[in-house]
Amino acid sequence: MDTEAAVKKVQVTKRFFNQPTIALARALLGKYLVCGKLRGKIVETEAYLYRDDPGCHASRGLTPRNAPMFGSAGRTYVYLIYGMYHCLNIVSGKEGDGEAVLIRALEPVEGIELMQKRRKTKKLENLCNGPGKLTQAFGINKKYNNLALLDGKLQIHDSRKKPEIQTSRRIGLSAGKELELRFFIKGNRFVSKLDL
DNA sequence: CCAACGATGGTCT
DNA sequence: GACCATCGTTGGC
Numbered sequence: 001m002d003t004e005a006a007v008k009k010v011q012v013t014k015r016f017f018n019q020p021t022i023a024l025a026r027a028l029l030g031k032y033l034v035c036g037k038l039r040g041k042i043v044e045t046e047a048y049l050y051r052d053d054p055g056c057h058a059s060r061g062l063t064p065r066n067a068p069m070f071g072s073a074g075r076t077y078v079y080l081i082y083g084m085y086h087c088l089n090i091v092s093g094k095e096g097d098g099e100a101v102l103i104r105a106l107e108p109v110e111g112i113e114l115m116q117k118r119r120k121t122k123k124l125e126n127l128c129n130g131p132g133k134l135t136q137a138f139g140i141n142k143k144y145n146n147l148a149l150l151d152g153k154l155q156i157h158d159s160r161k162k163p164e165i166q167t168s169r170r171i172g173l174s175a176g177k178e179l180e181l182r183f184f185i186k187g188n189r190f191v192s193k194l195d196l
Numbered sequence: 197c198c199a200a201c202g203a204t205g206g207t208c209t
Numbered sequence: 210g211a212c213c214a215t216c217g218t219t220g221g222c
Binding site: 046048055056057079081082083084085087089102104130131132133136170171172173174176 | 212213214215216
Binding site: 060063064065079080081082083084 | 203204205206207208
């Protein structure tokens with residue numbers, strides 16, 4: 001009873017984003033991504049690091065595309081992948097580091113009808129169980145790039161629950177595929193891939 | 197069930 | 210011109 005309504009409106013603090021990238025990738029699990037009336041629980045993330053991570057967009061220096069990654073923590077980095085889909089990241093680390101956390105999957109919570117319409121399917125498990133799917137369901141595109149999450153149209157809301165976290169290699173990379181930098185809520189059926 | 201493949205266009209060399 | 214932090218479909222079992 002209680003707190004469902006109250007918890008909904010509590011954003012994380014600015015301090016929340018100022019933790020090391022891997023810690024943030026883990027801390028984001030169980031939190032809520034909120035965009036207008038849409039709301040989803042974050043169930044899967046990946047960390048992208050500056051040092052010794054050839055899979056990171058920032059690993060070969062600043063370019064026009066990856067510039068948001070070198071900004072301050074708590075901003076978005078949205079880019080187009082395979083000419084069709086967008087990926088949503090949350091910039092992390094210290095300014096100039098070039099690190100970020102990729103949001104890979106959500107458990108749909110509110111605004112499910114709109115998600116179903118945009119994704120052209122009713123099946124809940126198929127609405128947000130992948131980085132390209134969740135941006136489609138939430139209507140996230142390049143216009144959402146390089147925006148501050150605090151007080152913006154995209155927000156992260158808090159949750160007190162501490163989910164049980166499982167790790168694996170990251171998905172879909174050629175370089176840096178061996179690193180154990182994927183994090184997801186154990187047993188959650190909205191995760192993009194359960195094996196590995 | 198699952199492996200293979202094509203779509204599609206921005207980004208960087 | 211090659212690469213790509215993906216996804217839906219297809220065709221096999």
